[in-house]
Amino acid sequence: MxxxxxxxxxxxxxxxxxxxxxxxxxxxxxxxxxxxxxxxxxxxxxxxxxxNKIVRAEYEDQFYTDLAIEAVQAWKTPLFAPHFHQTGFLHCVSGNAPDKAKDTLKRFQDASNNHPYLKPHVVPLNGKHDIRQLFWQCNGQVPGWKGYMNRFDGYAxxxxxxxxxxxxxxxxxxxxxxxxxxxxxxxxxxxxxxxxxxxxxxxxxxxxxxxxxxxxxxxxxxxxxxxxVVAKSWSIAHVHLTDEETSALRGIPVTYARDLGFFFEPDPKTNLLKLCPMGGGYINTDTKTGVSHAPESLETSAFMPHEDELRVRRLLAHTLPKLANRPLVRKSLCWFADxxxxxxxxxxxxxxxxxxxxxxxxxxxxxxxxxxxxxxxxxxxxxxxxxxxxxxxxxxxxNAKEEKENWGGDVSWRLGESRELKDILPGKTKL
Ligand SMILES: Cc1cc2nc3c(=O)[nH]c(=O)nc-3n(C[C@H](O)[C@H](O)[C@H](O)COP(=O)(O)OP(=O)(O)OC[C@H]3O[C@@H](n4cnc5c(N)ncnc54)[C@H](O)[C@@H]3O)c2cc1C
Structure with a gap:
């Protein structure tokens, strides 16, 4: 003690x-x-x-689901409540999603439906009509989108x-x-x-x-x-909206197609709509030790890989097509401990x-x-x-030497393989 x-x-x-x-x-x-x-x-x-970060309660693993439900209760207490927005979580796959993404989505959906506390908040979604019932601003064709909305979730x-x-x-x-x-x-x-x-x-x-x-x-x-612990990163980027566009998108759910990435309701102070393509992530392995570290300088991470940009633009084209070709600003790789x-x-x-x-x-x-x-x-x-x-x-x-190289590929809820930062730095990618 x-x-x-x-x-x-x-x-x-x-x-x-x-x-x-x-x-x-x-x-x-x-x-x-x-x-x-x-x-x-x-x-x-x-x-x-x-x-913003997604606050979703459902996990494939009930251990974390129960903790996340407890966390959502705590998000509603006075210190945290001003920063929590229970907008709902619209969680889908697009028509072209690979089987891995469809299977993962199904496990998340089952986890929500099978949890007595979450079940009343869950609405199945089967295509454009269902999605527009809950996200009327979505005027894209959402081709082949299927999944569910969990109104218990949101973002912080x-x-x-x-x-x-x-x-x-x-x-x-x-x-x-x-x-x-x-x-x-x-x-x-x-x-x-x-x-x-x-x-x-x-x-x-x-x-x-x-x-x-x-x-x-x-x-x-x-x-x-x-x-x-492997230092790993995902990229993020933002679209800068006008006051009117921000206002029109007020209250939209966190919208996630597992094969394309996700976005949030725009931030009313900055008018920024944040996009994240997720995927297997990027690592920066020291070849001598086999251990990945985040790069020392933030400038090294100030970009979004081309393949990620294509995915988030596709996500916008499916949902909010007016924004699909807008400039992306405040791009960066964001490092976490995997x-x-x-x-x-x-x-x-x-x-x-x-x-x-x-x-x-x-x-x-x-x-x-x-x-x-x-x-x-x-x-x-x-x-x-x-x-x-x-x-x-x-x-x-x-033992770093004995570990398998591709951690990202092993984790069910991540799509795609981890890649080395040195291979995706601007100027290194084959477009
Ligand atoms: C792109 C992206 C999207 C994410 N989305 C979500 C999401 O939607 N939902 C969700 O729940 N989570 C999400 N996460 C994860 C979430 O951000 C992390 O789980 C959380 O930030 C981890 O907190 P931490 O304190 O361990 O690390 P951090 O928040 O990174 O904090 C570590 C701190 O340690 C400091 N530090 C490091 N070295 C030293 C040193 N030598 N001396 C002093 N200080 C030091 C750093 O400056 C930093 O401030 C996301 C992460 C990323 C990268």
């Missing part, structure tokens, strides 16, 4: 780190310091520093939610170090136990417990994690005498859990046997 006045350091003020700070401070932990390498929160390096304004939790935790006494003073260059150990962290600016900060919530950068601070089985990792790092916790492996589906993820860390810290009770969230030994 960790006592309430233990000096605790959290590395990373993204979704998992901020949620942990919130739950720990709310539970009476009184000596918490958060280190973040960006000089602002929401940090530009956080995968959650984004206009993720950057604003991060900012709100930052304000709340700071007001509750959590200390924050940002920028050069907040960038952790390494965790410091003595006799197999962590004694604190050293920042890029050279300063040592003592702590009895360090929680690493560094997202895609986990393997840089905890190299022992090996290929358990695991082979899409399970999170919330556990003590072995051989650290329970002085370092790794909180990672969000696998691209972690933001919806933002209001509750920190509580899972509290439960681990308060476990009398210092063991992660949930087996699937435990540390797993790994």
């Amino acid at each position: 960790v006592s309430k006045n233990t000096p605790i350091i959290i590395i990373g003020a993204g979704a998992f780190g901020l949620s942990t700070a919130l739950h720990l401070v709310r539970s009476g932990y009184s000596n918490i310091t958060v280190f973040e390498k960006d000089d602002q929160i929401p940090p530009v390096y956080s995968a959650a520093n984004d206009l 304004h993720s950057a604003n939610a991060l900012a709100a939790v930052h304000r709340e935790t700071q007001a509750s006494g959590v200390r924050f170090f940002l920028g050069e003073h907040g960038t952790i260059s390494r965790i410091v150990y003595k006799d197999g136990k962590c004694t604190g962290v050293r920042t890029k600016s050279g300063k040592f900060h003592a702590a009895e417990l360090v929680i690493v919530a560094a997202g895609a950068a986990a393997a840089k601070l905890v190299p022992e994690v090996g290929s358990q 695991t082979k089985d899409s399970d999170f990792i919330i556990d003590y790092v072995p051989n650290t005498a329970s002085s370092v916790v790794l909180l990672s492996g969000d696998s691209g589906h972690g933001f919806k859990m933002f209001p509750i993820v920190g509580d899972w860390v509290r439960v681990l810290l308060e476990a009398p046997d210092k063991k992660q009770a949930i087996a699937r969230w435990r540390w797993k030994e790994s």
